[in-house]
Amino acid sequence: MLKDNGIFFNEPSISAEALRNFLSDCSRKFKELCILDAALEISLFDHLDSLKSADELSSEIGINYVILKNMCEILANLGFIKKEDESFKNTQLSSYYLKSNSFFYQKEVLKNIKNGFELWRRLTNVLENGPIKILEENCFQDNLIHSLASEILCGELQKTVRIIEKFPEFRKAKKLLDLGGGHGLCSIAFTRLNKDLEAYIFDFPDVIKDTEDYIKKFKAKRINVISGNLFKDDIGNGYDIVFFSYNPGGKNPNLVPKINSSLKEGGLFITKHAFYHRGEGSRDYLLDVEWNLSAFEGVQKGSKIYSFAEDFSYEDYLDLLEKYFSIERIVEEDEFGFYSYLSKFGDTLGSKIIIAKKKFGSAF
Helix, strand or coil: CCCCCCCCCCCCCCCCHHHHHHHHHHHHHHHHHHHHHHHHHCCHHHHCCCCEEHHHHHHHHCCCHHHHHHHHHHHHHHCCEEEECCEEEECHHHHHHCCCCCCCCCHHHHHHHHHHHHHHCCHHHHHHHCCEEECHHHCCCCCHHHHHHHHHCCCHHHHHHHHHHCCHHHHHCCEEEEECCCCCHHHHHHHHHCCCCEEEEEECHHHHHHHHHHHHHCCCCCEEEEECCCCCCCCCCCEEEEEEECCCCCCCCCHHHHHHHHEEEEEEEEEEECCCCCCCCCCCHHHHHHHCCEEECCECECCCCCCECCCCCHHHHHHHHHHHEEEEEEEEHHHCCCCCCCCCCCCCCCCEEEEEEECCCCCC
8 A cells, every 4th residue: 555655745856847847848849839830721921921910810811819919929939920019920931931822831841740740649559559551652642742842842952953963964864764753843853954854753653643733833844754663563764864762662772673774874873862871770769769650561661760671771782783883973961951850751861862873784
C-alpha cells in the first residue's frame, strides 16, 4: 500500500521545471501553428494587401471579431503580418508565401505537416502492432506532390537548375528523362532553359495525373508523361540526360543498369538523393521514428530516414557508378538545399547531386 509520506507538505526533491518548460513550449507552438493554419483556411492574407482593422476584416470575411482580433495580434508577434496603430497588413514574407495567388504559396506544405501529425498520433499503435502498411504508389496520394512542389519552388529548384545548366551536355541535350519526376517542375524548368529539349516525366499513373495539372498550370511545352513502375516497366531509351531526384529507389543498385541502357553514349545521369556513408548512424532520430511509422508493401525500409534495405552506401554507389560512368561533379547540400528539417519527403537532409557521364561502350 502506497503512503503519501508528507507529499502535501514537502516539495518534490526533483524540480519539474524542465518538463513543464518542454510541455509549455509544445503547447504554445502547436497553438501558434493552429492560428497560422486557420488564417490560411479563411484566406486571411488575401485580404491584407492594405491596412485593415480587425473590425473591417471581420465584416469582410464574415467571421468572429474577438477571435480574429487576437489572431491578428498573434500573427503580428510572429512576424507574419505587421501592425500599424490598430490596423494590420501583410509583410513581404506573407505576401510571398501565404497569399493564395502566389506561385510560392505554402498552404500545401502546412497541410502535409498536419497529415504527418495524424501519423504520429498512431505511434502507440505502431509500437504495439507494427508499422502502418501502405502501397508504394499510394504514398504520394493526398497532397504530398503538391507539398513537394510548393517547397522546391522556395529556392531549391532554382539552385538545382542553375547547377545543371552550366554543363555543355545539358545545353546540347535534345531528350531528357525525369525519372520519378512527380510534379514535373524540374522538367518544366529544364525545357525553359533549353528550347530544343524534349522532356519525358516517368511516374506512377496516379501521380502523372497531378503532373499533367502542373504542365497545364505553367503552360509548359515539350513535356511528355509516361506512367509506370520504374522497377518493372520500360523507361524508354535514347536519352541525353536522365534526372533522378528524391525517389525511394534512388540508391538501389538494380536501377543503375536500366538507367545506363536508357542513355546515349556520353549522356548525363544526374542523381539527387540523401546518401548515407558506409557505417553511418542516424542523422536525426526524430525523423527516423517518423520514417518507420509506415511501411511500403513489397519494399523493405531501412532503419534511417530515406533508407531502404537494398540501398547501397554512398561509397558503394560511387564505386558502381564509376564502372559505367565518369563522375563529372558531386554537389553538396549547402549549394542547393533549402529546407532541411520539415519532416517529410522533401527534406534535403545531407543530400548530394552526383553528375555522371556515360562512358563509351558501357551499355549493359
